[in-house]
Amino acid sequence: MRVTDPDKHQAKKQMILEAAKTCFAEQGFHQTSTxxxxxxxxxxxxxxxHYFASKKAIITAIVEDDRRQTQDFVAVLCEGDDLFAALNAFLDGVLDMAADRAQASLALEIAAEAGRDAEINSLYRLSEKAMCAELEGLISLGMERGQISKQFSASSVVHCIMVVVDGVFSRVSVDPQFKPQEEKAALKAMMTGVLGLSNGGEAQK
Amino acid sequence: MRVTDPDKHQAKKQMILEAAKTCFAEQGFHQTSTxxxxxxxxxxxxxxxHYFASKKAIITAIVEDDRRQTQDFVAVLCEGDDLFAALNAFLDGVLDMAADRAQASLALEIAAEAGRDAEINSLYRLSEKAMCAELEGLISLGMERGQISKQFSASSVVHCIMVVVDGVFSRVSVDPQFKPQEEKAALKAMMTGVLGLSNGGEAQK
Known part of the structure; x- marks a missing residue:
């Protein structure tokens, strides 16, 4: 019986995933062959x-990978003292990701595939729900601490942020003139419209 | 030779378009047969x-129809005295449209088809460009009149508004919990973050 080193196995699996991501971003899921x-x-x-039973298994692993990365990213943000600043850092991360053509294409491919395939759809929805729940937790805590305005419910604020996140990826795909990183200041000012304290406190800075 | 009344011809053409829109919204372009x-x-x-040479000719007519309607809508808004209020009315219109399942599905079908078909893509891009140009004109005028903040360029403000428009349609399609009309106040507050005068003037109301 062949004994495989679990670390090596995992590293090779990850290497294959990264190669597949590059192919998918360049050509789309369906135009890419194994x-x-x-x-x-x-x-x-x-x-x-030996690592993936099918192309779909690779796609599924990419969606799960994406979900883990997003959760880790939001979890790190939640550890910060200033949660208004944490949400601005979140938006920075989203804009940097959207500015990376390969990452943006892959994100749009995943969303499109979620519209076509029921299994990918439920994974995608799970990932979405987890991210929204993390953001809602962060926002509620920021409201308790007086760093984020209580003018709207935490759930409404999450909806607004997700509108911006999805909108940024959509604009990148339809408008070649839209450079997400060049609009950081304007998009942050917009987000402050729903997050900021109206008394000119911390959250307005 | 048969003589056709141009008004009757146009009315019947429009009636067929409306029937096609309903079918496309329910089933998608490709799943709908003539x-x-x-x-x-x-x-x-x-x-x-007699009215449309092909299914694609119907789709093209719908995209052009959509473009004309959007331009008319924005043109009417430009006639208003208060252009900050006009942009809020624009957002109201977008949210009402996104809340209408059939209209939202049709808008998403058009965007998806623009990603697949070169001819539809150039029509769609033309329509997009026209809307962005109209909005930019409206915003520039609002800035001149002191109704909209000059903190960002008119072009940056247009990018922000288009992020919100696209994001709203995207969220409707992926998140059944997102009810665009229920988030009007929060989304408007967000838009005010980038439009509003910071000296507490008109645009803050």
Missing amino acids: AQICTAAGISAGNLF | AQICTAAGISAGNLF
Whole structure:
């Protein structure tokens, strides 16, 4: 019996995922063959199927990977003292990601696939729900601490932030003139409209 | 030779378009057959082709129709005295449209088709550009009149507004909990973050 080192196995799996992400971002899920993924990863077809049973299994793993990364990102933000600043850092992260053509294309491919495939859809929705719940927790805490305005419910604020997140990715795909990083100040000012304390306190800075 | 009344011809064409819109919103462009459009419009296949050469010609006409309606809508807003109020009315219109499942589905179908078909894409881009130019004109005028903050360029403000417009349609499609009309106040407060005069003038009301 062959004994595999779990760390090595995981590292190789991750390497294949990264190669697949590059292919998917460039060509879309459906236009990418497993043969192309193997070439990009520098492995044989037999070797690929040792790690992933199918192309769909790779897509599923990418959605799960994406979910873990987003959760880790929001979890780190929640540790900060100033949660108004944490949400601004969150928006910075979103804009940097949207400015990266490959990441933006991959995010849009995932969203489109979620519209076509029921299994990917439920994974995607799960990921979305988890992110919204984390954001709502962060916002509620910021409201308690007096760092975020209580003018609207935490749930309304989450909806507004998600409108901005989705809108940024959509604009990147339809408008070549839209450069997300160049609009950081204006988009932050917009977010402050719903987060900021009207008494000119901390959250207005 | 048969003589057709141009008004009657136009009215029937519009009636077929409306029937097609309903079918497309319910089932998507590609899942709708011309036979289904004929049934919905109560006409024969031969009659349909008297008005539209193909299903794609119907889709093209819908995109052009959509473009004309949006331009008319923005043109009416530009006539108002208070352009900060006009932009709030614009957002109201967008949120009402997004709340209408059929209209929201049709808008998303058009955007998706623009990603697949080059001809629809250039029409869609033309329509987008026209709307952004109209909005930019409105915002510049509002800035001159002191109704809209000059903190950001008119072009940056347009980008922010389009982020909100696209984001609202995207959230409607992915999040059943998101009710655009219930978030009017929060979304307007957000827009005021980028439009509003910081000296507490008119634009803050």
